[in-house]
Amino acid sequence: MFLFKTKKIILITGIVSLCACSGAWQYHKSGLAKGSPGMNAYIAAQPGESARIERLYENAPPMIPHSVSGLSISKTSNDCIGCHEEGVEISSGHSATRMPGSHFVKSGEKESVAGIRYNCLQCHLPQTEVKGE
Amino acid sequence: MSKITRREFVKILSASGTIIYLNPNELFAGDPEKDLVWDKAPCRFCGTGCSVLVGVKKGKIVAVKGDPESPVNRGTLCAKGYSLPFINYGKDRLIKPLIRMKNGKYDKNGELKESSWDEALDLVVAKVKEALNQKGPASVAMFGSGQWTVWEGYAASKLWKGGLRSNSIEVNARHCMASAVTGFMTTFGMDEPMGSYEDFENAGAFILWGANMAEMHPILFSRITARLLSDKNANLINLTTYSNRSSEMAAREIIFKPQTDLAIANGIANLLIRHVKISKEFIDKFIVFKQGRENIGYGLEDGFKFKDEPKLSGFEDYKQYVSKYTPELVEELSGVSRKDLEYLAEIYGNPEIKVLSFWTMGVNQHTRGTWMNNLINNLHLLTGKISSPGNQPFSLTGQPSACGTCREVGTFTHRLPADMVVMNSEHRRIAEKIWNLQPGTIPYAPTYNAIEMIRALDRGDVKVFWSMTTNTFQSFPNLNRYKKGALKDGRFIIVSDIYPTRSTEIADIVLPSALWVEKEGAFGNAERRTHFWKKMIPAPGEAKSDLWQIIEFARRMGFENLFEYSSSEYHIPEGHNASDASLLAGIYLEKALWEEYRQFGLGKGHDLAPFEAYHKTRGLRWPIVDGKETIIRYREGYDPYVEKGTGLQFYGNKKDQNKAVVWLRPYEPPPEVPDENYPFWLCTGRVLEHWHSGTMTRRVKSLYRAYPYATVAMHPVDAEKMGVKKGDKVKISSRRGEVKLYVETDGRVMPPQGMVYVPWFDENVMINEVTIDAYCPISAPSDFKKCAVRVEKIS
Numbered sequence: 072m073f074l075f076k077t078k079k080i081i082l083i084t085g086i087v088s089l090c091a092c093s094g095a096w097q098y099h100k101s102g103l104a105k106g107s108p109g110m111n112a113y114i115a116a117q118p119g120e121s122a123r124i125e126r127l128y129e130n131a132p133p134m135i136p137h138s139v140s141g142l143s144i145s146k147t148s149n150d151c152i153g154c155h156e157e158g159v160e161i162s163s164g165h166s167a168t169r170m171p172g173s174h175f176v177k178s179g180e181k182e183s184v185a186g187i188r189y190n191c192l193q194c195h196l197p198q199t200e201v202k203g204e
Numbered sequence: 205m206s207k208i209t210r211r212e213f214v215k216i217l218s219a220s221g222t223i224i225y226l227n228p229n230e231l232f233a234g235d236p237e238k239d240l241v242w243d244k245a246p247c248r249f250c251g252t253g254c255s256v257l258v259g260v261k262k263g264k265i266v267a268v269k270g271d272p273e274s275p276v277n278r279g280t281l282c283a284k285g286y287s288l289p290f291i292n293y294g295k296d297r298l299i300k301p302l303i304r305m306k307n308g309k310y311d312k313n314g315e316l317k318e319s320s321w322d323e324a325l326d327l328v329v330a331k332v333k334e335a336l337n338q339k340g341p342a343s344v345a346m347f348g349s350g351q352w353t354v355w356e357g358y359a360a361s362k363l364w365k366g367g368l369r370s371n372s373i374e375v376n377a378r379h380c381m382a383s384a385v386t387g388f389m390t391t392f393g394m395d396e397p398m399g400s401y402e403d404f405e406n407a408g409a410f411i412l413w414g415a416n417m418a419e420m421h422p423i424l425f426s427r428i429t430a431r432l433l434s435d436k437n438a439n440l441i442n443l444t445t446y447s448n449r450s451s452e453m454a455a456r457e458i459i460f461k462p463q464t465d466l467a468i469a470n471g472i473a474n475l476l477i478r479h480v481k482i483s484k485e486f487i488d489k490f491i492v493f494k495q496g497r498e499n500i501g502y503g504l505e506d507g508f509k510f511k512d513e514p515k516l517s518g519f520e521d522y523k524q525y526v527s528k529y530t531p532e533l534v535e536e537l538s539g540v541s542r543k544d545l546e547y548l549a550e551i552y553g554n555p556e557i558k559v560l561s562f563w564t565m566g567v568n569q570h571t572r573g574t575w576m577n578n579l580i581n582n583l584h585l586l587t588g589k590i591s592s593p594g595n596q597p598f599s600l601t602g603q604p605s606a607c608g609t610c611r612e613v614g615t616f617t618h619r620l621p622a623d624m625v626v627m628n629s630e631h632r633r634i635a636e637k638i639w640n641l642q643p644g645t646i647p648y649a650p651t652y653n654a655i656e657m658i659r660a661l662d663r664g665d666v667k668v669f670w671s672m673t674t675n676t677f678q679s680f681p682n683l684n685r686y687k688k689g690a691l692k693d694g695r696f697i698i699v700s701d702i703y704p705t706r707s708t709e710i711a712d713i714v715l716p717s718a719l720w721v722e723k724e725g726a727f728g729n730a731e732r733r734t735h736f737w738k739k740m741i742p743a744p745g746e747a748k749s750d751l752w753q754i755i756e757f758a759r760r761m762g763f764e765n766l767f768e769y770s771s772s773e774y775h776i777p778e779g780h781n782a783s784d785a786s787l788l789a790g791i792y793l794e795k796a797l798w799e800e801y802r803q804f805g806l807g808k809g810h811d812l813a814p815f816e817a818y819h820k821t822r823g824l825r826w827p828i829v830d831g832k833e834t835i836i837r838y839r840e841g842y843d844p845y846v847e848k849g850t851g852l853q854f855y856g857n858k859k860d861q862n863k864a865v866v867w868l869r870p871y872e873p874p875p876e877v878p879d880e881n882y883p884f885w886l887c888t889g890r891v892l893e894h895w896h897s898g899t900m901t902r903r904v905k906s907l908y909r910a911y912p913y914a915t916v917a918m919h920p921v922d923a924e925k926m927g928v929k930k931g932d933k934v935k936i937s938s939r940r941g942e943v944k945l946y947v948e949t950d951g952r953v954m955p956p957q958g959m960v961y962v963p964w965f966d967e968n969v970m971i972n973e974v975t976i977d978a979y980c981p982i983s984a985p986s987d988f989k990k991c992a993v994r995v996e997k998i999s
Contacts, residue, residue: 106968109913110931110946127906128267132286134906145452146432173279186430192449193282193422196893196910 113197114138118154119161123168124198132194133168139197144190151191152184244271244822245737246727248291248720249284249895251350251601252276252423253729255822256285258721260740265289265721274822276401276733282422284895287904291719292741294703294903298716299745302708303327312693312712321746321756324713328670329760331696332368335667341370342651343667345660349376349674350603350610353725354734355797356750357609358621359767360672363754366639367763371617371626371651372666376674377603377610378654379985383568384599385611386983387577390514391585391865394809394856395611395623398837399560399596400731400825405431406594407560409551410440413465413580414566414989418449419892419952421564421600429453441551443468445566445887445989446917446961447954456547459956462885462990464538466572467871469579471534472549474526476586481553486588490852492860493517495525495868502571502875503979506659510981517868525868537871552583558594559584564602565889569989574982575869582866590864591839591852601730602896608728612810612826613801617657618650621804623856626650638803639766653984655680655977662689670698671707672750673717675897678706678967681986682977684941700753703899706967717750718743724783724794726818732834734812735823739781751785751793769796809837809845809855874990875978878958882938882992884922885959888975889988894965902965914966915948918995919957923949926997933998936960938991941973944998960995964988 114121114136121136142150154161158169174188240259247254255274259267268288272279301324306314310327335343346364348357352375364373388395404410404427417425432438432453439455442448443465451457460468476482496512503510517525531542551557561584567576581597589595601607614620624631632646639645652660658680660666669690671677676699680686690697690710699711708714721740728734743749748756755767767789774791776782786793795815802812811827818824825833829844836842838854846853854864878885893911894901901907916936918928928934930949935942945962953961962971976991 108915108933108943108945108966108969111911111913111915111948127287128289130267130269131906132283134910143452146455186433187278187280187426189429189433190418190422190426193418193426193892194280194286196283196906198906198909199912201909201912 109201111199112201113140113199118167119165135195135197139192144192149184149189149191156184240266242269243738243740244273245721245725245740246604246729246735246823247281247285248288248351248604248900250421251603251606251730252421253604253727253731253733253735253823254281254285254423255735256281256288258288258740263741265292265741271822276729276822277423280423280426283893283907283910284901285423287901287907288720290904291900292722292744296704297744297747298702298704298708298714299747300716301746302711302714304712310712312691316708316711316714321748324715325756325760327713328698328757332668332761335696336368339665339667341368341647342372343665344368344370345372345374345652345657345666345669346672347374347376347654347657347669347674347676348609348615348672350380350601350606351673352605352609352615352750353723354605354608354613354728354801355726355794356673356754357605357613357615358797358801359751359754359758361613361615361620362639362766363758363763365620365626365646366635366641367758367761367766369645369647371647371649372657373615374617374652374654374657375610375615376654376676376679377606378616379569379679379988380565380602381568381599381606381611382616382983382985383570383573383577383980384563384601386574386980387581387599389623390574390867390982391578391581392838392854392856393858393860396607396732397596397598397730398591398839399598400733400835401427402835403560403594403596403598404428406558407431408435408438408557408594409559410438411548411551411559411561412440412442412444412450413561413563413576414444415562415564415600416444416448416450416889417562417600418452420602420890422892424600425450425453439551441548443548445885446956446959449892449952456544458540458544458548460538460540462887462959463570463572463874464534464540464871465567465576466579466869467529467534467537468540468545468548469576469583470526470529470869470871471531471545472552473579473582473586474529475531475546475549476553476583477523477526479549479553481549482586483588487519487586487866490588490854490863491585491866492863493519493522493868494865495521498870499872500981503655503981503984504875504977506656506663508656508981512982522866522868529871552587552589555587558592559587559589560594561597562600564600566989568599568983569985569987571874571978571980571987572869572872573980573985575867575980578865578867578869581864585864585866591836591842593836599730604729605727607730607732608726608734612728612805617652620646621801622808622810624804634804638800653979655979655984655986658686658689661695662686662692664692664694667694668696668698670700671711672700672753675701675705675899676707677710678897678964678970678972680977681972681975681988682940683970683972685977700750701899702747703903705897705899706970715753716745716747717753718747718784722747723749723751723785726794726798729823732825733823734818734826736818738819739783743784749784751783752788755785755788755793767793769793769800774799874987876939876976876990876992878992882994883958884993884995886936886938886971886974886991886993887955887959887961887989888964888971889961890965891963894963896965898965898967902967913946914963914969914971915946915951916995917948917951917953917955917961919955919959920949922957922995923947926995928995928997935996935998936962936971936974936993937996938974938976938993940976941970943969943971943974945969960993
């Protein structure tokens with residue numbers, strides 16, 4: 072039932088109208104297109120095995136193109152930061168997306184990840200294989 | 205605040221306090237400055253109240269940023285916040301009124317057909333007049349939400365109570381934070397938390413009472429995380445009925461059986477007294493003890509009524525009362541070990557540890573929600589850990605203006621603005637004076653709370669039901685009964701919304717609404733902060749703001765006098781991007797409504813600032829006296845209402861000599877518990893990616909792809925016992941209904957054995973056909989967190 076098959080995503084550089092102004096859309100008695108329950112199957116590719124997902128708009132937080140299964144974020148350790156802090160090369164031609172300056176704080180000479188940015192999964196979401204249709 | 209240019213924005217960033225964000229320019233890589241206009245607005249989603257900068261290009265939202273000037277979110281946003289540029293632009297946006305028609309005229313069994321606003325509103329007016337004539341004002345019901353802007357809720361309340369003379373106005377916030385309201389009212393005599401988000405940086409312990417903040421309040425959780433990372437002595441304790449993401453940062457996760465939080469809180473109080481961890485001096489000076497009725501029922505019957513009868517009690521009686529909640533009994537009821545109970549008592553009792561208690565739906569959507577609110581407040585009162593930096597009982601809210609609109613404006617059947625109620629003749633007199641009405645206009649009797657309202661619709665006592673800014677027919681419990689009720693002949697259902705939903709499916713008439721920055725608005729968040737925004741883009745097609753809909757309906761009903769204001773005082777300023785409602789009224793309507801509304805609270809501890817002040821700030825927290833906001837209430841030096849020399853005054857409770865109330869409230873079991881036929885507990889709730897019924901978030905690609913389907917979380921041992929594995933399809937049924945969906949055994953939510961968890965965002969998994977319509981007799985929110993279900997494998 073979903074709405075993304077046209078891939079008309081609004082980008083800063085190319086605005087397309089998504090407004091259903093043509094009147095072609097039929098209002099059925101149900102009011103809803105038919106959908107059904109499903110299973111969330113997350114992208115299984117491991118870090119370094121998949122291509123980046125295009126951002127929704129310039130500077131939107133990138134979504135996660137790899138599996139996060141087995142990775143954890145806790146008070147004592149954060150498995151994301153290891154690769155993403157510096158944007159290390161994971162496999163040939165695949166570097167982890169480097170965390171931007173906004174994610175760090177400087178106190179004196181020391182730079183560290185801002186505490187308020189520590190819960191990576193609050194913005195960066197693992198994605199399923201569902202394409203949105 | 206006016207528009208922010210890029211240069212100013214960068215200046216704000218680099219001047220934002222002690223934290224220096226490196227390379228701020230990268231936020232604007234490329235050339236987005238071209239033709240892009242930025243302005244501020246509160247986020248459309250939860251009750252945290254983050255400020256976002258909205259980037260508009262040629263009349264379209266194309267980007268958002270966390271607002272670096274916002275004291276709430278400090279430049280950050282969560283995934284839902286970052287999805288805001290897409291919520292307005294779903295392909296199936298409602299852009300014309302729709303009427304259910306057959307053979308060219310309205311027919312309840314017809315199909316939705318496009319109509320004009322004139323036809324649609326003529327029909328609404330005809331049906332409302334018919335109901336008024338046949339059944340009287342109480343049969344015309346408005347059901348709004350905590351997503352109404354302040355002036356939408358205010359206009360609706362004024363029209364219903366002062367125009368139609370009907371108290372049949374309720375909001376979905378009834379299901380959400382009504383128990384927090386009655387909790388604060390019965391303990392302190394005034395609604396809403398006394399603290400503010402500044403307390404986060406001052407606290408040493410964060411105790412979550414059934415609130416998965418990591419997913420439901422991510423930005424606030426990140427502020428807690430920042431605090432935990434910067435001070436190794438600071439701790440988070442996750443008290444919960446199932447394991448969840450908030451536990452990842454927790455020093456301890458404590459799992460308890462549903463409903464037994466009542467016993468746990470009383471058990472902590474018992475240990476505090478036994479170990480002499482209470483503050484006797486504080487108790488003597490600032491507390492009275494009270495006991496109410498017990499064995500109070502569950503609101504399961506139509507026409508259920510309850511009135512508490514508080515009696516004065518005393519410390520010795522209270523001590524005796526909680527002494528039966530021994531660690532042994534608490535463990536037997538809740539499954540929480542003595543060690544964990546002692547640990548909690550140590551944290552609440554240690555004078556060196558500043559404690560913030562948080563709660564939302566776990567405590568509020570509870571058949572004893574008011575009691576549970578009282579019991580958490582008790583712990584802070586017994587120890588004196590209240591109304592000081594880092595020490596507060598802190599209820600969170602789920603909707604952007606559950607506080608600002610529902611609670612403060614009082615859009616409930618029994619309430620009026622500023623904590624006043626229709627049952628009180630003096631309060632009615634004050635409202636009638638401000639509204640310029642004949643004395644006796646406002647009816648004195650409340651009609652229906654949310655559940656009673658939809659039951660009345662089923663019975664035929666309510667004839668017209670107008671659902672606005674909420675998805676009633678996905679979000680109410682025990683939906684099978686209420687959907688059938690709405691579809692009966694002689695019931696007229698109006699749904700104002702932005703997209704087709706399970707509610708438009710049932711509607712007789714659908715009115716297309718404007719969304720968020722398509723209108724001018726105000727929201728009030730969980731820390732008493734009211735935050736305004738301006739209209740930034742036009743609404744699509746013929747969509748109209750809910751305020752326009754209310755005003756135009758009022759005009760057609762002959763109540764235009766309720767919304768007539770001085771055109772010289774409230775003229776629309778030159779260059780102002782006036783809303784459709786302002787253009788209709790020919791004045792700056794939002795300003796006129798605000799200035800009238802704020803008269804209710806001035807001098808009564810609910811002081812709001814003049815209209816213009818809010819457009820210049822990222823919100824202000826009431827009471828605002830002499831231009832200064834209040835970050836901690838009831839404490840001398842912070843709150844201008846506290847008399848000099850008293851130190852602390854719970855001035856909402858004048859009848860109790862400005863003292864707060866510690867309540868004697870027992871553990872009582874829930875109405876339905878697992879048995880042989882229905883052996884599992886069912887708990888429902890949200891997920892980080894989706895908001896409420898998913899109307900907006902399921903139309904955003906990144907969010908939809910991140911969590912397309914509602915699944916049922918099961919413990920692997922339970923799954924194995926049933927011969928079910930991850931990805932298998934099952935049927936979940938209760939005495940009320942059933943759903944079919946897929947099993948998850950290793951997701952982010954892990955229920956204990958004997959419980960399953962299903963989120964309610966997915967319109968293809970209508971879990972509320974399974975849930976129970978039991979409620980707290982005092983506050984009347986439904987208990988979405990516990991009922992008994994059966995799980996069966998579908999081969």
